[in-house]
Amino acid sequence: MLNDVHISVRGLVEYVYRGGSIDSRFLSQPTLLERTRIHQKIQKTYRETDRAEVYLHTEIPYNGLTFIIDGRCDGLLFHDDEVIVDEIKSYSLPPSQLPEEGYPVHWAQAKMYAYIYSKDQRLTEIAAQLTYVHVESEECIIYKKNFTFSELERFAHQMVEGFTPYAGLQQKHRTSRNESIKALDFPFDSYRPGQRKLAGAVYKTILDEKSLFTKAPTGIGKTISTLFPAVKAIGEGHLNRIFYLTAKTITRTAAEDAVNRMQSSGLDLKSITITAKDKVCFKDKTICQKDYCEYANGYYDRINQSILDILSHEKAITREVLEKYSHKHRVCPFEFSIDLAYEVDAVICDYNYIFDPRVSLKRLLGEQKKNTALLIDEAHNLVDRGRDMFSASLNKRTFLQLKKDYKEKGSLVSEFAKQINAWFIALKKSKEGMCEFVLDALDSDLKTLLYSFVKACEGGLQTEFSEDLLDAYFNVKNFLKIVELLDDSYIIYGEQGKNDLYIKLFCINPAKLLQQMGKGYRAKILFSATLSPLPYYRDILGGQKEDYVQSLPSPFSREQTEVIIKPLSTRYRDRDRTKAAIVSFVQSLLEKRPGNYLIFFPSYQYMMTVYDLFKELDPETNTLLQSTGMIEEEREAFLEAFKPNQGETLLGFAVLGGIFSEGIDLIGNRLNGVVVLGVGLPQLCFEVNLIKDYFDKQGKNGYNYAYVYPGINKVLQAGGRLIRSENDRGTIALIDDRFLQKQYQQLLPEEWKERV
Numbered sequence: 001m002l003n004d005v006h007i008s009v010r011g012l013v014e015y016v017y018r019g020g021s022i023d024s025r026f027l028s029q030p031t032l033l034e035r036t037r038i039h040q041k042i043q044k045t046y047r048e049t050d051r052a053e054v055y056l057h058t059e060i061p062y063n064g065l066t067f068i069i070d071g072r073c074d075g076l077l078f079h080d081d082e083v084i085v086d087e088i089k090s091y092s093l094p095p096s097q098l099p100e101e102g103y104p105v106h107w108a109q110a111k112m113y114a115y116i117y118s119k120d121q122r123l124t125e126i127a128a129q130l131t132y133v134h135v136e137s138e139e140c141i142i143y144k145k146n147f148t149f150s151e152l153e154r155f156a157h158q159m160v161e162g163f164t165p166y167a168g169l170q171q172k173h174r175t176s177r178n179e180s181i182k183a184l185d186f187p188f189d190s191y192r193p194g195q196r197k198l199a200g201a202v203y204k205t206i207l208d209e210k211s212l213f214t215k216a217p218t219g220i221g222k223t224i225s226t227l228f229p230a231v232k233a234i235g236e237g238h239l240n241r242i243f244y245l246t247a248k249t250i251t252r253t254a255a256e257d258a259v260n261r262m263q264s265s266g267l268d269l270k271s272i273t274i275t276a277k278d279k280v281c282f283k284d285k286t287i288c289q290k291d292y293c294e295y296a297n298g299y300y301d302r303i304n305q306s307i308l309d310i311l312s313h314e315k316a317i318t319r320e321v322l323e324k325y326s327h328k329h330r331v332c333p334f335e336f337s338i339d340l341a342y343e344v345d346a347v348i349c350d351y352n353y354i355f356d357p358r359v360s361l362k363r364l365l366g367e368q369k370k371n372t373a374l375l376i377d378e379a380h381n382l383v384d385r386g387r388d389m390f391s392a393s394l395n396k397r398t399f400l401q402l403k404k405d406y407k408e409k410g411s412l413v414s415e416f417a418k419q420i421n422a423w424f425i426a427l428k429k430s431k432e433g434m435c436e437f438v439l440d441a442l443d444s445d446l447k448t449l450l451y452s453f454v455k456a457c458e459g460g461l462q463t464e465f466s467e468d469l470l471d472a473y474f475n476v477k478n479f480l481k482i483v484e485l486l487d488d489s490y491i492i493y494g495e496q497g498k499n500d501l502y503i504k505l506f507c508i509n510p511a512k513l514l515q516q517m518g519k520g521y522r523a524k525i526l527f528s529a530t531l532s533p534l535p536y537y538r539d540i541l542g543g544q545k546e547d548y549v550q551s552l553p554s555p556f557s558r559e560q561t562e563v564i565i566k567p568l569s570t571r572y573r574d575r576d577r578t579k580a581a582i583v584s585f586v587q588s589l590l591e592k593r594p595g596n597y598l599i600f601f602p603s604y605q606y607m608m609t610v611y612d613l614f615k616e617l618d619p620e621t622n623t624l625l626q627s628t629g630m631i632e633e634e635r636e637a638f639l640e641a642f643k644p645n646q647g648e649t650l651l652g653f654a655v656l657g658g659i660f661s662e663g664i665d666l667i668g669n670r671l672n673g674v675v676v677l678g679v680g681l682p683q684l685c686f687e688v689n690l691i692k693d694y695f696d697k698q699g700k701n702g703y704n705y706a707y708v709y710p711g712i713n714k715v716l717q718a719g720g721r722l723i724r725s726e727n728d729r730g731t732i733a734l735i736d737d738r739f740l741q742k743q744y745q746q747l748l749p750e751e752w753k754e755r756v
Helices: 009-017 032-043 104-121 149-182 195-208 222-235 249-264 299-313 319-329 333-341 366-370 379-389 396-409 412-430 444-463 467-483 511-517 534-540 572-592 604-617 632-640 686-697 702-719
Strands: 004-008 051-062 065-079 082-091 125-134 140-148 211-215 241-246 271-273 346-350 372-376 392-395 436-439 490-496 501-507 523-528 548-551 561-566 596-601 622-625 650-655 673-677 730-735
Touching: 004 009, 004 149, 009 065, 009 104, 009 149, 032 065, 032 082, 032 125, 051 104, 051 149, 065 104, 065 149, 082 104, 104 125, 104 140, 104 149, 125 149, 140 149, 149 222, 149 299, 195 211, 195 222, 195 523, 195 548, 211 534, 222 241, 222 249, 222 372, 222 523, 241 249, 249 271, 249 346, 271 333, 299 319, 299 333, 319 333, 366 372, 379 501, 379 511, 379 523, 379 534, 379 702, 392 396, 392 467, 396 412, 396 467, 412 444, 412 501, 444 467, 467 501, 490 686, 534 548, 534 702, 561 572, 572 596, 572 604, 572 673, 572 730, 596 604, 604 622, 604 650, 673 702, 686 702, 702 730
Parallel strands: 004 065, 082 125, 211 523, 211 548, 241 346, 241 372, 271 346, 372 523, 561 730, 596 650, 596 673, 622 650, 673 730
Antiparallel strands: 051 065, 065 082, 125 140, 392 501, 436 490, 490 501
């Protein structure tokens, strides 16, 4: 029904209380595994007549709306003639820091369950209790209160009353949204070649609740082709929310533009772009402490009104819009954006907000996920990002410094930092003479020390704030979260140098964890122009046999691109010998076909070697050079130099896989040619060889998985900068004799092969 508002007990309480008095951004919170273990342990102590995980629901009419409220209470206990609703909460704080009677937000949850059960069973009285269990000691503290039904009824109606302004706003918006979607046409005059096919595959994937891996070449219009059918699925009731996930700022901008185009065509859809905390923070330092930041102090007192205000007046909540309302209501812009992500129809954000176990949007409940689609742009980037998100490392130097800094203070921080440093010293001695080594398992003694260190940090940070200590605290917390994920897809290794030693929990194969973190969502659409070879990406990104796979041809004609292969070796051992021939070839190319060019190198060092020789032999040609650590203004200036029809040749030197090798559009005569040196193979190193050996043992081609496929992807991305529209023309020059080998030939796009 249009006037029905479905809300879980947890969702209702979280909205009204918004975190209550718990500062979860600072204090250590139990993990899902810890919470599950604690709940099950307590529930096993219940009597035979008691019940665990009881589903409860009720309806409350209010102000023209019908609120359908449901959830699972942890326990119903039947002791003598008394009925008790049990709400189990695990915590990591020192027991002495628990409030005397428990947290109000937890009482609110218990009281809502007590109300629903007593209403259903026509009870005049019922008891509720909070069972707090300390994660480490398993010490149990129980707070119990008795309530009359009339007390609980008044409380439930107060909760609904507090939620009604938001519910009414959202209900009105959803009606308008769905009507606008039904009237929405494709926001361009016509579909490009392949575009309708991609849009149809996305819609079918959402309808069938599947995953789709699609290689959709540049020029098809992937962003609108995935967003438009997903929006249509919202209007037809198949979805309620879309997450558009990206790895780079420029692709987030493309998604914003696509949403804006649909909104300009009449779509009433609310969207938000989440910007990283360190970029959006108003303070000089990103310290989320209420005594340091006025935007954090009292945040929960102001957030509900902030949400109502921005949702009442804005559709596209970009960074600029978010900052405006954050200043107006004096709320933390980052936390504001996270809270809004649960309220809007479309969220544009980085991969990590869904896949990273340390920062993901954890308040998305199972029912919400079932009505949510993930659109994963440039999905080839998710391989390395997945490995990063599921890996963690620690280094000896951190603990040596903390031992020194806190020694005079007699702090437990110093004591446990000293013991962890001693553990590293013992490891260093046992691996003497070994720069790299693999550990069979993580030492349980180290885990114990790290948990003790975290506890000591929490005590220390309560009394004296230290940025270094806070960084170490979060780093160890993150490490311990990854410890819980360790399985046969991980390798634990160490590296040591003259002055330091570090160990890494390295997720070699992110497939299982990507699949796990994406579990429960209605549909996942993974797309990229370079998702090739598709079987490799489906395997390593957690795909299943039943997933849909699609490979679309390029919408551009072969005549738009001239492909040249120059069979000169770019192998490390041959680089000095061939660099003069490479410079000569590039000069000849520029002379015959003048214009704007990008030339990509497999490493910064190699680029500088060729650049110096080029400038020595040809000081006249205008050149640009990618430098390390370029800030946003420098990147924009680099790209701005590529002007159309400027009359003089321009050669931009850049690095394969770097900031200019993907996600940039230099349309028309802004770019006339791309030169790629090498087949993009990652540099030989211990970690990449670990990947190779791992997949060899899995019965797969480890060399391809570790070197060839990631390398050729960089080549395809760099070459893909050239032809961005049906009017573009240009030359792609591939410099390496390996491009003539069958192994690499078969990985090139069809439109490149024809011209070779």
